Amino acid sequence: MQITSRAKRVDKKPFTFLERAYLPAIFGGMVITIKHLFKKKVTIRYPEVQREFSPVYRGVHMLKRDENGAERCTACGLCALSCPAEAITMTADERKPGEENLYREEKYASVYEINMLRCIFCGLCEEACPKEAIFLTDSIPTANFTRDDFTYGKDRLVEPLVRPVKHINAFEEERRTAWNKAR
């Protein structure tokens, strides 16, 4: 029975004189290596040149603010529930009077932590979020010396009030169109 079309018959003929002389094969090999001398190199000179990420790349998360600068997250816990790696934990709290400019709705997350060592960057939290509060950006988590440093709290997750240029890809509409295009 033939399983694959790529099967090759093994030929066990003794070597001819030319094959035993090695030299033609050696010169053939040298021609192959010299061709590689002129090929385009795959190396990227990293700090100066950075690899271009896919438009739908999933990197470090960001907790978004609304157009008034208030945090969108209402600590509903759907992201934590959807997370297959169980990387997200949060503590909900009630908004006090006078904090309307900080939190959009009456409930907010006083603690919101993602363990980047557990996270598999699947993006299910982004899909689960009913408030469009969490998004995955195109930046990668930095290296750290301790495990604790990989648990990102709100200080590192909440979107800064001044939007850095680097995270431009994270903005919702652009991302969605790019995602649709890639599909």
Place this chain on the structure above:
Amino acid sequence: MSTIFFLGYKTILVTMVWGISLLIAMYATLMERKLAGFLQDRLGPDRAGPFGIFQPLMDGGKLFFKEEIIPNDSNKFLFILGPSLAMFTACMTSAVIPWGPDLNLFGHTIPLQIADINIGVLFVFGVVSLGVYGVMIGGWASNNKYSLLGAVRASSQMISYELAMGLSLIAVLMMSQSLSVKEIVQQQHGINWNVFYQPLGFLIFIICAFAETNRAPFDLPECEAELVGGYHTEYSSMKLGFYLFAEYINMFVSSAFMAAVFFGGYNFPFMDKIANGNLLAILGVAVFFAKIFFFIFVFMWVRWTLPRFRYDQLMKLGWQILIPLSVINILLTGGAIMLKNL
């Protein structure tokens, strides 16, 4: 006056040849790494200075600042003698190589060769044989079984291939009727190069040169898999650097020797058209160095193409193939010379 002049220009020449061979060996390490990168679709070292040109300085500096370890159980005198001898013999061979046609300066004829001894080829072989001692003494003095096995392997390889190397050269010597390297080069005037008369001899010689310099595909003495590091397992710091560096100097010198004996040295086609003697000398030196660089390139090209031989294959190739082939080559050359003289 003429004695002082003689001593003066010989000193300058010796210093220049020594400095240039060290410089070339230094930059051969960079070239090797760059070429290895290019042949594997990488870039190679490019961080130290533009295109990584300071990389050899960095490597040398690093080796100098590494801790120098001399094992307690080693024979200290021989332990230090080993790398010194390797370096010494590597630097000495270049004395008989003619780097270019004679220069005419200040009414004197200045040959661009340190010593035109009438047994130049024998001198080269003698010094190259001494090179085995550097490896052997280093491996033995380390008092380490891996070093010793590596040294035994290296020296048996070098001794076996020296035979075929000498025999392949005998055919050339039969044609040139001289052992002086300068005379051999002068006989290859223009494009009358020995390689066209001795292609088989050249092939045997270049294979043996790979084996003599312990380079791939014959780099068995350094075998991480079964010998830890080979004969220099116990060496550190600049003593290790000397061993590694001697390999590159050997590569340069054997490239120069091959270019001189088989590829016409400083001779190039249409060299008679150039009337000015000094211009011819400068062009000759340039041509000679171009040939040397080509051979250094071939050394590296082969290293990054071929896998290494197994030890029994190495010995079989040396004793059962190369030596009989070079004997046949001698017989063929003898027959051709006899027919020509009939």
